Amino acid sequence: MAKPRADDEELRKAAEAAIDVGEGKQKIAIAIRVTKSNSIWAKSGRLNRHMSKPRVLALTTTYSPQGQKPKALLHVLKYSSGGVLEPAKLYKLKHLIKVEVVPNDPTGCTFMLGFDNLRSQSVAPPQWTMRNIDDRNRLLICIFNMCKEIMGHMPRVVGIDIVEMALWAKENTPKVTHQVKAQDGPVASVLTQSDSKVTVERDLVSQAEEEDMEALLGTYVMGIGEAEAFSERLKRELLALEAANVHALLGSEPQIQEVLQGLEAATACVDDMDEWLRIFNVKLRHMREDIQSIESRNNKLEMQSTNDVGLIEELDKLLDRLRIPSEFAASLTGGSFEEARMLKNVEACEWLNGAIRGLEVPNLDPCYANMRAVREKRAELEKLKNTFVRRASEFLRNYFASLVDFMINDKSYFSQRGQLKRPDHADLRYKCRTYARLLQHLKGLDKSCLGPLRKAYCHSLNLLLRREAREFASELRASTKASRNPTVWLEASAGPGHTANSADTSNVSEAYSKMLTIFIPLLVDESSFFAHFMCFEVPAFVPPGALANGNKNSSDDNDTNDDDDDISFIDSDGNDIKSNNGPTELGTLNEALQELLDGIQEDFYAVVDWAYKIDPLRCISMHGITERYLSGQKADAAGFVRRLLDDLESRISMQFNRVSIMFGTLEKIAQGDQKHADIILLENYAAFQNSLYDLANVVPTLAKFYHQASESYEQACTRHINMIIYIQFEKLFQFARKIEDLMYTITPEEIPFQLGLSKTDLRKMLKSSLSGVDKSINAMYRKLQRNLTSEELLPSLWDKCKKEFLDKYESFAQLVAKIYPNESIPSVGEMRDLLASM
Template sequence: MSSVLRNLQQDVFDQSEERLITCCHVSKYLKKKKTSFLCLVSTTSLPYNISIVQVKQTDKQLLKKKRNWSLAELKSVDGHNENYDTLEYDLHLDKVYRWVATSSKERHAFIHNLWKQTNRHVLKDKPMFKNIPKAWITEDALTPENKYVTLPLLALENDLAEDFQAITDKEQEDLKRLMSGCEFAISNAEAFMEILARDLSLLDGENVQCVLASEEQVESLMEQLELAINEADRMETQLNAYDEILCHVRDTMEKMEKKNSMISVVNTNNQLLMQELEHMVTKLDLPEEFQRTLDNADFTSHEGLAAAIKAANALKVAMNSNIDKALLQMTAVQEQRKKFEKYKEKFSRSLSRQINNLFIHYGNHKGESDKSTEGLILPQHSAVHKELYAYMELMHWMKVMDKKIYESLKDVYTTSLGKLYDRDLRGLFNTAREKIEAFNTVSSPTALIGLDRDMWSLETSVQDRKRYDTVLEQVLTQLEPVLLQEQQFCVKFFQTTLDGADLSVEVVPLRKAEKQIDEDVRTMMSNLFACLKTELDLLIDHIKKQDSFYCMYVLVRLNQHVMSAQSSFLSNTFASQLIEVKRSLDQFIQQQIESIKECRLPRKSKVGILSYVSNLEVFATNADCLLKSERRADLEKWYTRLVDTMLEYIAIHSGDQKTRSQVIKMENYHHLYSLLSQLKISVLDNQRREAKQRYNDALQAYVTENFGRPLEKLNTFFEGVQGRVASGVKASEVSYQLAFSKQELRKVISQYPGNTVKKGLEALYKKVEKHLSEEGNLLQVVWRAMQEEFIKQYKMLEDLIQQCYPGSMVSLEFTIEDILHFFSDIARSH
């Protein structure tokens, strides 16, 4: 450790004339690889300054100062705990530095010396030492490097070290001379001490005599001192006088400075007041030219209208200028504002009269129309809008400056133009109804799927329906540009969606205006086109009277136009009508379902294909327009319910007829399955598979029930054989039973020659032909199923003969080829 101290002193602190008191080899907490020396250092000259220095070793193995703190900056020392072996301690300086010493001895010495130096050199706000052993922070504490010295000697050494001063060269020469005069000083110290004491006594006596001899000089000195004191008193009096003069000057200067400050404040306030007045006068100033224009506005010429707009905007700026409330109390300001109010009222009346007359005049406008739409024309009024747009800025001005007149003008516009649009709309819809009525004269058409086709009153052809759809499309197409154009005009001209907006803002584009449609726009459009909803209802009702399936293609058309006229009054109107037509569609399909449930079948005649099953194809053809549109989901939902109801009621209706139940099921499920396969409606895939399964079940049940067992006696014989085998008799030994001998088997087989079997099959074919209907077209299918059933029974009998009568050479008198020939001949002959 001593070598480290020596190196630090020589390499670091000698250069700055500092003395190293102690040091501690440390590292930062959690960074043990980065080590340094924490040193306690003192200056070598008075007054002594103590500092804490961190010294690091560079990459070139040189010691260099990194940080330096004055001892006065130390706020506290935290040893973490009072354990002697703890290595950590914190120094609270400009921030908290947490150190880890390499040895407990160095930590002990550093903290103790730190405490001693703070006690001696820090006079106030001494740092706090906490979690430190009490023995380390006492004056007589031992440190590891001096613990072999007794406490008294250690204290004395420290005191001498602090009071020690080196002797000068002159004092050293005098001491040598004194020592040379007494050669025995070293060998006989007592004798040398006596000599020194004697010499000291002699010197004291000589000093006393010298003092007594210099009494006169002392008195003279005292007189001089008295004179000096008097002179000092005089000088003090003079200085006091000067001080009073300076105080008076200071007070005077302060007063002058205060006056100058007040003058500056007054000047600043005057400037601000002048600026405010100039600003107010500028805002409230209305040029003479604008005043004349406001008094006698000309709205008939282009130049006069431009001048009126400019003057009106200037008046609006002046009247709406932001002036301090205190200035509004000024008489001149109030008089100017009253003057402006008179200009505003006179200009508003003139402008209101001009625009009011224009609105009434344009209420009789004939409009422009396209003659290429076969009489279905809704005239447009873009010319009216174009002429009124010249007054748009003035209308915006009116909205800001005179709300009452603005609202009154809106009412006049909606009343005048409303009559115009009422005339145009009624003409358009009357023409449309006449066109539809000319196509067909059917009233109250009936097309319920559960009724027989001959009970339908639906005489509308596909061509008629296309004509109705075309007329409706033409009407909706005529409505769209006119209403969107009018809405655009209302938004721009009356500024309905930009309430209170600055007139300098650009006009809102059409699409943006449509998105901003609010209640004010809807109210205006509702007043302008008051009869639209009623006329649209009448047109749709008129189509309804001609065609039961109207709700499908009307729904498609309305949906298309709701999408094309998004976020507008027309779109909202179409959407409202769309909801009503959707309800009509729901009612229509519900009526179809109810007609299936209430279907009445003839009891005396053959049933065949049920009416609602055969009518499904017609229904699907008429509903195809809806199925191919964006409203497909509406129909698909009802399709599933409709077909589910059919599947359910085919079974219900088949159980209550003279015709065999399985025949009705078989024919109708087959017909329904075939129709669903043709339609290829994916949402009905489950219903299609269900119909096929039910058809197969009904076919199997019918074949089982009606085919029976053509070889009845043979089947009965072998049932007895199977009974004996089941009771324990071996199959090969059954022939030894008397009742089931080979002779008995040959007798039974002889009863079924080929011609007899064929006659029985011919009778069966006639029976099946009588059961099945021609429209069902299942005779050949059923006959083929019976053929398969007969072959199945034949193979079963052959297998039993081989098992129970092996080697008997007994077999049936006809073969499978004969059976196939019988069935084929019978089918061809019929």
């Protein structure tokens, strides 16, 4: 090779330091500077230098202590930021299959090395550019020698003239050989520059071949103008020589025999090779199956990874649901209920309601419903709900009481001497509306909390209404000036020539009308406001003010009506609710209204009695006034007001009908026999109806008495039937009455744990009351039959008795199903069939 330059020794030392050759096991054959690039040569033949990077290529041989063949390696070294060489890439020469000089480089200093084990064959290998042709030839000849010596084969050479390479090697390489002991025997090896300072390699061609080539070249020196013509001439002469050689071989039989033997040996080798290929094919098939199995497992792992990512996302969403915002927790557990804080409290309620619904199926995926975290969070939300409901209920009970106490203690709210004061609840309702949304959310959180709140509101407002009615009625009577009319005309002994006083008592009727005008719309408004404010799901009441405007009999400008009941049902999102199941709560509403307004009727009765004492004839006009108000009431709205008007009409009728001494006589007769009073009454009223039926259809005045007798008959029948039923089934219905009384104060689940109402007590009572139920029913029938003197009344009374008993038993069965769900009693259908068969 060409003589190394002075800096090659320093480059070798730097390469040894970077490769860390160790204790002589790895030696550097050559180290040379190159430039690495991936650029494409332009048409001008210039390389784009901006993509070039300085590198150092080092060829090393590694010797194994076990005596194995040495290994040839190609190291690519790069410069660090401090200018120190460090490893960048490592290639094994046994995988080198091609050396190609870039054709676009006119200098011939740029080449590419092709390896068969590169991961991506679609990416072009890097291009290595040398400083000059000598450096290129030094490196490539060293590579060829190593491949031939160690691997026993040469890479494919593209774009390089082997002859020129051989000539260059002969001129620049001293012929020094060195034997290396290998497993297959001594072979020629390469002395590294560290040993002899020159590279010693085996010749690319033998000495004889080289002399023949020189002679051949000398023969054809004359007339050679171009390399292509010379190469074509050599090819033709080579073909002629090969043809002569084949002819000579065929002409010699020994040589033919040797060829045949060689072919047979080659055939045997081919057979062996075929067997090996079959074996390799089996192994490859097994390897392919293994690869498919690995790919299948890899696909499953990828699927599992995707599922894990999806699961984590779902769990993150679930965790976000389980988080309780601190500001809502503070409002629910310890926040104030002042008016300024109500918006925060309502927002906290809406969040809590939504959070509870969000943890319930179907809003929550059923697979999460039984997770421990979900169950614990659901319990935590329930605890939070109970705490807030308890705090809010306690506040509202105290708030209702404080509002009413404030109004009761202020006398300016009530009628005073010389001044009738119309009740004004506008301010009270305005303050209550502040908490209307809160009540609706409380109903959504825990519907059972509304019962005590409704009772507290009814109790407080009842005190205010009764006080207002009492003060108004007292001042109304005191401010009405009217002289008493003599009432001798009512006495039976009054003669036909007696004349009554003609004093004007119309202001008495006007006073009664004013009482109704002021308080009946007020009571209707209060009933409507209470129904909406306390979240009853019932149909709308009569529009406030309509009744008063249509039935006003006074010209008082102050008799206006509050049409400010604008509370409507809304859901947790603030949308109006259109109730379609109103009748389900209508009974509960009427019971609450009874508690709200009970007691106020006494003041109306007092006005009626006062008017009757002044002039009994005023009962006629008062009856008409009451009838007009009564006709304007719906049967399902403000039920207490309708019952109040019914009672007033009945009381007025009763006062007016004191000229009818017949019914009074019947009552006196019945009172003479307490044991059979109801039997005497019902038989006498029945006889009265029978005798008056035809005549009452013709004379309207008598029809009133007929209906009065009919009502009295029904009342007597009901009392007598109930008495007979309770004689036979007293324990059964007393047990039901105890349960009903306790349901106002405790929950149904707690009743079976009360004294005398356990499941054992129920079974004992059922055994004593229903073990011989057919006999008890027969006893009822016999008792009813034994006490009646009018046999024609018995079938209707017995039917009434069976119906009343069945209704009471059905109510009892519903109570048992609600309080003792696992206890079995005779069904209502069985009892109905039994009664039908009696």
